[in-house]
Amino acid sequence: MDATRQRFLMCRPTYFAVDYAINPWMDPTSPVDTDLAVRQWEQLRQVYRDLGHTVEEITPVPGLPDMVFAANGGTVIDGKAMAVQFRDPQRADEAPAYRAWFEAAGFEMYEPKHVNEGEGDILLAGDLLLAGTGFRTAHASHAQLQEVFGYPVITMQLVDPRFYHLDTALTVLDERTVAYLPEAFSPGSQAVLRRLFPDAVHATMADAEVFGLNSVSDGRHVVLPAQATGLAAKLRDRGYETIGVDLSELRKAGGGPKCCTLRLRQGKADK
Numbered sequence: 064m065d066a067t068r069q070r071f072l073m074c075r076p077t078y079f080a081v082d083y084a085i086n087p088w089m090d091p092t093s094p095v096d097t098d099l100a101v102r103q104w105e106q107l108r109q110v111y112r113d114l115g116h117t118v119e120e121i122t123p124v125p126g127l128p129d130m131v132f133a134a135n136g137g138t139v140i141d142g143k144a145m146a147v148q149f150r151d152p153q154r155a156d157e158a159p160a161y162r163a164w165f166e167a168a169g170f171e172m173y174e175p176k177h178v179n180e181g182e183g184d185i186l187l188a189g190d191l192l193l194a195g196t197g198f199r200t201a202h203a204s205h206a207q208l209q210e211v212f213g214y215p216v217i218t219m220q221l222v223d224p225r226f227y228h229l230d231t232a233l234t235v236l237d238e239r240t241v242a243y244l245p246e247a248f249s250p251g252s253q254a255v256l257r258r259l260f261p262d263a264v265h266a267t268m269a270d271a272e273v274f275g276l277n278s279v280s281d282g283r284h285v286v287l288p289a290q291a292t293g294l295a296a297k298l299r300d301r302g303y304e305t306i307g308v309d310l311s312e313l314r315k316a317g318g319g320p321k322c323c324t325l326r327l328r329q330g331k332a333d334k
């Protein structure tokens with residue numbers, strides 16, 4: 064299995080907190096250790112560097128506790144960057160911060176016309192754009208994504224509020240393979256997934272509940288939460304090398320490794 068070198072955008076969780084609840088994992092009354100969140104995030108960044116990936120960083124903004132979840136900052140494919148529009152007002156100001164970063168980095172910018180939470184809901188799998196809807200990203204945004212990026216968009220209906228973003232319910236392992244939690248999807252979307260990915264890895268609820276599917280693969284190495292032991296074993300059976308990381312503090316906001324990681328794709332060859 065070939066690993067591809069990747070370029071990621073991350074945001075240090077300097078101002079991380081759980082001050083509001085916009086998903087079922089968030090409990091503003093239970094304590095959060097921001098220093099521990101930073102240390103866990105630094106370990107994730109080190110794992111990427113050790114794998115030979117490039118990590119770019121965006122400066123965190125005070126008062127935006129969820130800005131650490133860089134996957135929600137945009138969708139970047141073939142040098143084009145689609146900015147985001149959040150469902151919830153608490154996260155609205157993250158969108159211009161990420162847009163400014165993409166502009167400064169020289170990406171061709173596109174503005175979302177509808178709610179669109181970036182790579183939280185939009186995942187490139189080979190030549191297909193899998194696009195989640197049901198909780199955050201609006202279905203209407205899927206048509207715009209297809210128009211901007213020129214990849215066929217496959218709509219995925221999410222049905223379980225705990226798996227509110229596509230990247231909590233499905234992970235792309237390589238150009239042909241995904242892993243997912245079937246029951247996080249509507250019956251029709253499950254049928255589509257079976258048709259498109261007959262060899263997919265099926266995750267269990269136990270693995271999904273520790274954000275096992277919120278993982279980052281370079282085609283060979285899969286970085287996933289250390290707690291997702293069952294999924295890791297299945298992936299190793301398929302020939303992937305798994306690397307477990309502990310992001311227990313960020314999980315209190317409903318996020319895992321993939322949420323902290325936005326893929327920056329420069330060109331056609333860079334899937």
Ligand code: ARG
Nearest residue numbers: 086132134183228316318322
């Ligand atoms: N608290 C954040 C929210 O609910 C978590 C975002 C996680 N990001 C992700 N890509 N799934 O919006």
